[in-house]
Amino acid sequence: MSFPAELEVPxxxxxxxSDVPVQRRLAGSEVVFTGRVWDVVREEVELPDGKTVVRDLQRHPGAVTVLAxxxxxxxxxxxxxxxxxxxxxxxxxxxxxxxDGEAPLLAAQRELAEEADLVASDWAVVxxxxxxxxxxxxxxxxxLARGLSAVPEADRHVREDEEKDLVPVRVPLAQAARAVLEGRLTNPGTVIGVLALQAALAQGPAVLRPADVPWPTGLSTPAR
Structure with a gap:
């Protein structure tokens, strides 16, 4: 069946x-909550017709995820x-x-070492x-981290709080994708990473971007 012509969707x-950054004028901005990791900010944003709306948002430092x-x-x-x-x-x-001052790729390498006791020789963006x-x-x-090897035992990170009880496993990529599609895995990084990598590998590794490409859409990490 074709798309209904009367809807006139091109x-x-x-x-x-391609998503593009846009800076709309702020009529006001205030921090209404300061947290340990992120803040909540109330901003009055001017719309294209000149009207303003108030939005509460989480000001977040950003994060990295590693598919090893x-x-x-x-x-x-x-x-x-x-x-x-x-x-x-x-x-x-x-x-x-x-x-402060840590590049996203270095942060990803640090997290892989701290949470999984692993280093990788080959990195790309998924x-x-x-x-x-x-x-x-x-x-x-x-x-994407490949060429994996273990961090020497003497150099391993001492995990604390919730991270003390981390349980590692390895799962075939195809089986992980099935678990995502069946709703058994729900973490957003897991869902996006597994399905995106499976799609990328089907097209060939050349589709993956270099690990040092600029941060998403040119967005700088929000200052606290």
Whole structure:
């Protein structure tokens, strides 16, 4: 069946689709809550017709996620308790961009070492996304890490709090994708990373971007 002609929705070349940064005038901005990791900001934003609307948003430092893939195309997952959703989720190693001056790639390498006791020789970008753009500035990037080797035991990070109980497993990529599609894996980094990597590998590794490409859509990490 074709698309209903009366809706007059044009078909465009996918090569023309690209999100673009836009700076609309702020009539006001105030921090209404200061948290340990992120703040809540209330802003009055001017619309194109001159009217203004008030929006509350989470000002977030951004985060990185690592999809570590071994030579047999097994994905490394860690199980971690997430209190807001009252669940233990199977996740990819990930962490905040909360170290001043640390580049996103270095943050990803640090998180892989701290959460999985691994280093990787080959890095690429799988996908970028905004975690909840209607209410948060959080940008996230998933890196593909290959050429894995263990961090020497004497140099391993001492994990604390929820991270003390991390449980690592390896799962074939195809089986992980099936678990996502069946709704058994729900962490956003897991969902996006697994499905995006499967799509990328089907097209060939050349489709992946270099690990040092600029941060998503030119967005700088919001200052606290």
């Amino acid at each position: 078909v465009v070349d996918g090569a023309d689709l 893939l071994d030579g047999e195309e097994n994905v490394l997952f860690i199980r971690q308790y997430r209190h807001p959703v009252r669940r233990e989720l199977w996740e990819l190693p990930a962490g905040l961009l909360d170290v 996908a970028d996304w905004f975690n909840s753009p209607g209410g948060s500035s959080e940008a996230n990037r998933i890196y």
